[in-house]
Structure formats: C-alpha cells, structure tokens
Amino acid sequence: MSETPVIGLEALNVAVRRDIEMIALPTATWVMPLKHPSGRHVYDVAIVGGGQSGLGAAFALRREGVPNVLILDENEPGKEGPWITYARMLTLRTPKHLTGVETGIPSLTFRSWFEGQRGAAAWGQVEKIARGDWMDYLKWFRDVLDLPVRNGAWVTGITKAGGLFELAVAGGEPVLARKVVLATGIQGGGEWHVPPNIREALPKSMYAHTSGPVDYEALRGKRIGILGSGASAFDNANHALAMGAAETHVFARREELQRINPIRHMEKAGMIKGYGMLSDAEKYGALTHFFRLSQPPTNDTFKRSKAQPGFHLHKGSPWNAVRMEGKQAVVTTPKGEHRFDYLIVSTGTITDLALRPELSAFVDDIALWRDRDVGTDERNPEIDVHPYLGYGFEMQGRDEAASERVHGLFMFNYSALASLGMSAAAISGLRFALPRLAEGVVKQIFLDDRDEILREYYAFADAEFTADRD
Numbered sequence: 001m002s003e004t005p006v007i008g009l010e011a012l013n014v015a016v017r018r019d020i021e022m023i024a025l026p027t028a029t030w031v032m033p034l035k036h037p038s039g040r041h042v043y044d045v046a047i048v049g050g051g052q053s054g055l056g057a058a059f060a061l062r063r064e065g066v067p068n069v070l071i072l073d074e075n076e077p078g079k080e081g082p083w084i085t086y087a088r089m090l091t092l093r094t095p096k097h098l099t100g101v102e103t104g105i106p107s108l109t110f111r112s113w114f115e116g117q118r119g120a121a122a123w124g125q126v127e128k129i130a131r132g133d134w135m136d137y138l139k140w141f142r143d144v145l146d147l148p149v150r151n152g153a154w155v156t157g158i159t160k161a162g163g164l165f166e167l168a169v170a171g172g173e174p175v176l177a178r179k180v181v182l183a184t185g186i187q188g189g190g191e192w193h194v195p196p197n198i199r200e201a202l203p204k205s206m207y208a209h210t211s212g213p214v215d216y217e218a219l220r221g222k223r224i225g226i227l228g229s230g231a232s233a234f235d236n237a238n239h240a241l242a243m244g245a246a247e248t249h250v251f252a253r254r255e256e257l258q259r260i261n262p263i264r265h266m267e268k269a270g271m272i273k274g275y276g277m278l279s280d281a282e283k284y285g286a287l288t289h290f291f292r293l294s295q296p297p298t299n300d301t302f303k304r305s306k307a308q309p310g311f312h313l314h315k316g317s318p319w320n321a322v323r324m325e326g327k328q329a330v331v332t333t334p335k336g337e338h339r340f341d342y343l344i345v346s347t348g349t350i351t352d353l354a355l356r357p358e359l360s361a362f363v364d365d366i367a368l369w370r371d372r373d374v375g376t377d378e379r380n381p382e383i384d385v386h387p388y389l390g391y392g393f394e395m396q397g398r399d400e401a402a403s404e405r406v407h408g409l410f411m412f413n414y415s416a417l418a419s420l421g422m423s424a425a426a427i428s429g430l431r432f433a434l435p436r437l438a439e440g441v442v443k444q445i446f447l448d449d450r451d452e453i454l455r456e457y458y459a460f461a462d463a464e465f466t467a468d469r470d
Contacts, residue, residue, distance in 0.1 A: 005119070012116040013144050015107040023105070026065035032449050033068075036164070036176055044068040045441060046167055046177035048358065050149045051081030052138055053412055054183035056101040056430055058147050060438040063103060066445070070175060071147060072167065074154035081185065083135035086211050089235040091128035092427065093298055095267075100430030101141065108144075113137050128300075158358050158409075165408060167358075178448075179441055181393075181410045182358070186425050187211065189386065189415020190352040194345050198227070201322045206329050207343040210236050219342055220244035225331055227251055227319055228346030229258075231297045234305050236344050247310045249338060251331070255316040258296040262289070263422060273432040275421030276391065281375040287418055288380050314338075351385045351415050362409065365402035366395050369418050386418035387411050392440010393420065393433075408444065412437055 007015075034042040044066050047054045050073030058069050073080050102108035114133065115123050142149060150172075157168040158180060167175040182188055192211040208214045210232045216239065224240050226233050229252035237248035266272050271286075278286065305311045317333035324330070328339045353363050370384035388396050393410045397403030412433070414425040423433035446453070 007116050009113075009116060009140065012107065012112060015112075016105070016144050019105050019107045025063055026067075028065070029067055030065045031068065031445055032452060034164070034178065040176055042164060043070045043175065043177040044445065045070075045179045045181060046165065046175050047071045047181045047183055048155050048167070049073060049080075049183035049185060049188070049413070050075070050142075050151070051183065051185060052101050052427065053185070053424055053430065054080075054181075055138060055142055055147055055149075056103065056434045057181055057183055057412060057437055059101075059145055060103050060434040061441060062145075064438045064442045066438075066442060069148060070177070071149040072153040072155055072169065072175065073149060073151055075151060077149075077151045078135070078139055080149075080151075081135070081138070082211075083131045083138075086213070087131050087235075088210075088239040089131060089231065089298075089301065091130050091300075092134055093128070093231060094427045096126055096129050098428050098431070100427060100432075100434065101138075103434055108141065110134070110137050113140055155358050157360060159361050160405060160408075163408075179408045179410065179444065181412050181437065181441070183424070184356075184413045186414040187349050188413025188425070189356070189411070190350045191355045193347050193350040195227075195319070195347060197319065198322050198343065198345060202324060202329055202343070206324070207345060210344060210346045214344065216240055216243035216245070221246050222341035223247045223249070223339070224342050224344060225249050225251065225329065225338060225340035226344045226346055228348075229254070229297070230295060230346060230348070231301055233344075233346035234297045234301045236346065237311055238301065238304050238308070240344075241308050241310050245310065247312060249312045249314060249340070250305070251314045251317045251319060251333065253316070253318040257302075257315070258294050260293055261295050262293050263295065263426075263428065266422060267428055272422055272429050276419070276423075276436070280372055283418065283421075284369070284374040284376065284380070284383060287383050291380070291382055349414070351382075353385075353387065353415075362395075362406050365397050365405045366409075367398050367402075371398060383418050386415050389416055389419035390440065391436065392443060393424065393437050394440050394444065410437065410441060 031044050036042050045061055047057050047069060050071045054071050058071055061069055079085055099109050106112060110129065111123060153172055154170040155167050156170050159166050165177050165180050167177065169175060192209045194209055198207055219240060220243065222245055224245050226237055226248060229250060233250050237250050240248050275283065314333065317335050319331050319333060321332040322329060328341060329343050331338045331340065353359050353366060367388040368384060369386050369388050372388055389411055390396055393412050393416055395406040395409040395411055397406050412424040416424045423429035
C-alpha cells in the first residue's frame with residue numbers, strides 16, 4: 001500500500017469544503033425567523049459551552065438546516081474544555097479510532113487532520129491521541145467550519161418570557177434564543193466535588209481539586225497527598241513528579257484497584273447507542289452497576305506512576321479526617337496518619353442542579369430520576385439526582401405547567417448519563433448523541449411552528465410545471 005501523502009491543512013480545508021458541497025448541506029434554513037419587539041436578534045438555538053460537545057452540536061444543527069445558532073463559552077479562544085487547562089494526562093483515554101464530532105464526514109475526522117499534516121505512517125505509530133493534538137484539532141474544526149462562538153461569555157442565568165429564553169452574560173449583552181442547549185461538560189449538572197472534611201478543615205491555600213489550577217512550580221520538593229484512585233489522580237501524581245515534587249501519595253478507598261472498565265464492553269455491545277432505548281428500570285439497573293464498578297486508571301498511566309521512585313500508593317485508605325498542624329495537612333486513614341505539604345482532591349463531580357446558576361429559574365421545575373417509578377425500592381441516591389430527560393436530551397417538567405416552562409431546554413452534558421448513557425460529554429458517545437440531539441431540537445422547533453408551517457403549506461401555489469405554456 002502506498003503512503004498517504006502529507007497534503008497540509010490548506011489542501012485539507014479544500015477537501016472539507018468539497019465534501020460538504022457533495023453532501024449538499026442546507027444552504028438556507030427552513031425555520032421561520034422570529035422577531036422580537038425590541039428589534040434584538042433571536043437565535044434559534046443558543047449553545048452554552050464551546051468544547052467538543054458544543055461545537056459538534058452546532059454543526060449537527062447546521063446539517064439539519066438550523067444555522068441560526070450561537071455558541072457561548074466563558075473561556076478565551078483555544079482554552080475551551082479541559083484539554084490544555086486542567087487535564088494533565090498525556091493522552092486521551094479513549095481509543096484513537098473513535099469518531100463523532102465530525103458527524104460522519106471523513107475529511108473532518110481527527111485522523112484526516114492528523115494524517116494531512118504528518119502522514120499515514122505517523123498515524124500508525126499513534127497509540128492514543130495526545131491531548132494537545134486533540135485541542136488543536138478542535139480549534140481547526142471550529143475554524144474550518146466557521147462555527148459561531150462568542151468567547152469570554154459566561155452565562156450567569158437563564159430566564160424565559162413570551163416563549164423565548166434570555167441568557168444573561170457576564171460583562172456582555174444578553175442573548176435571546178428559542179432553544180438552549182447546555183453543553184457544559186462533566187460538571188454541567190452540578191460541580192466538582194471537594195469533601196466537607198477537607199473543605200471545612202483546611203484553608204484553600206492547602207488544597208486544590210484536579211479540575212482547578214494547581215501551581216506545580218510552587219510544589220517542587222514538596223510531599224503531596226492525592227485523594228482518589230481514578231485516572232485523574234494518577235495523572236496529577238505523574239505531573240507533579242515531573243514538575244519536581246519530592247513525593248506523591250495516591251490514596252484509594254478500595255483494597256484493590258478497579259480492574260474492569262464497563263465502557264469498553266458498552267462500546268462493543270452497542271450500549272453506547274442502545275442505552276437510551278432501554279426501559280427506565282433497565283437503565284436504573286445498568287447505571288447502578290456502572291457506578292459500582294467505576295473506572296480504573298489506564299495501564300500506561302499506572303505504569304508511569306509505579307516507575308517513579310517518588311510515587312506511593314495506599315490501598316484501603318479513605319481519608320477519615322483531615323486537620324492542619326503547623327504548615328502541614330495531616331490525613332488520618334484506617335491505616336495511619338500522613339503529613340503533607342499540599343493536598344490534591346480527585347473526587348470527581350456531584351450532580352445537583354441547584355448548584356448551577358444558569359438553571360436557578362428552572363430548578364424546581366425539572367423532573368429528576370427520583371420522581372420516576374423504576375420498579376425497585378432500592379433507590380440509588382447518586383442516580384436519583386440526575387435530570388430525567390427525553391429522547392432528544394430535552395428536559396422534562398415535574399407537572400404540566402413545569403413542562404411548559406422548561407420546554408426548549410436541552411441538557412447535553414454529563415448529567416444526561418442516567419437518561420441517555422455515555423453520550424453528551426464523552427468522545428465515545430458523540431457519534432450517536434449529536435444526531436439524537438439535533439433531531440430533538442428540530443422536532444421541537446417544527447412542532448412549535450407547525451400551525452404556521454401547515455398554513456403556508458396549504459396556501460402554497462407556486463407553479464413548477466409550466467412546459468405547456470411555452
């Protein structure tokens with residue numbers, strides 16, 4: 001087989017435009033424009049979040065003839081999502097061949113972007129995608145498609161009046177939209193979690209969550225304690241040692257690290273796509289099993305940790321108590337006490353819609369899984385706090401009046417996990433989630449406008465056949 005030529009990004013951009021032309025994407029929208037009495041522009045869809053999910057959502061909607069979209073992201077350009085901010089792994093954790101954000105257009109895939117610059121041989125040497133490369137790919141994806149992103153736009157609240165949503169933007173003009181898609185990532189249904197026994201016992205200068213900024217330069221020569229045994233805990237342990245920390249200590253609650261990654265089976269068994277087809281009871285049982293297993297660190301990350309002399313792993317050692325003594329944090333575990341110069345918390349997120357300022361006007365209206373009868377008395381509080389979403393990621397109301405108030409809100413972040421599985425905030429799920437989201441949004445818009453659409457349909461009288469008049 002001959003080597004695929006390195007064509008460069010300029011030529012690849014031409015190929016992308018050609019592919020889009022060949023599949024005849026809609027050049028105009030079918031959606032009836034709305035006019036606001038104030039004269040302000042009304043977007044058909046406002047997307048909160050400009051990472052991979054938000055960019056993919058905008059393109060998927062464009063493919064359905066809904067281009068009147070605006071993406072709002074609080075970060076500066078090129079820093080959307082976690083990839084070059086708080087993510088500290090060397091590579092993505094997903095297999096390199098997974099696709100999704102490009103919605104099936106080959107020239108828009110990461111592989112095409114990579115091979116276009118480095119060739120097929122270089123692609124063959126890649127085991128997993130470097131996170132910096134993934135961020136560069138997303139920047140290119142945004143640019144080549146000319147997706148409409150407003151950066152530095154932190155959405156502080158959303159209200160609804162007259163059937164339209166108004167999104168308040170810190171330091172900027174508010175935005176009017178018919179529909180709102182919350183593509184707000186892993187923490188989009190709540191917040192990154194710091195256990196109370198740490199938050200209440202220590203000054204903020206003594207700890208950080210893995211999702212936040214960490215001044216690793218200041219930790220040179222220091223002893224660092226890390227709570228949690230997932231992939232991000234090991235990523236941060238490795239990064240700290242690489243930056244000159246003297247020791248990193250990872251503390252696992254379990255006596256043995258988790259070995260099974262349920263996502264790998266879900267990918268092979270069709271459950272990434274099919275989870276949304278299950279009954280409520282089946283979803284509840286499947287997700288209970290998922291949470292019980294959790295996810296292990298990747299083999300390469302763990303091996304890098306074990307190879308470093310400053311790395312230490314403590315199994316069966318939850319942090320029962322934390323206190324300050326002098327300038328150090330003292331951590332008490334069932335197996336003894338440990339003293340550290342700094343603590344890093346790798347305890348993931350908690351789901352609680354009341355913690356999201358953009359949802360404060362709707363939080364009492366949104367149906368949760370605890371509102372549903374799932375056929376068991378053994379409720380799982382971790383699942384019950386998730387929003388109960390419809391087929392297209394649309395929020396559901398707790399009653400008829402609440403349903404009207406939340407109509408038009410779509411939850412396209414990690415809190416969709418209970419309703420639609422590994423979908424909205426996972427690379428492995430975007431292939432299936434983006435078409436479903438686009439279908440859900442288009443369905444609402446069409447049905448909202450159906451009376452007017454049908455009136456115009458019945459009144460349509462443009463003659464197509466005129467040959468007999470020549």
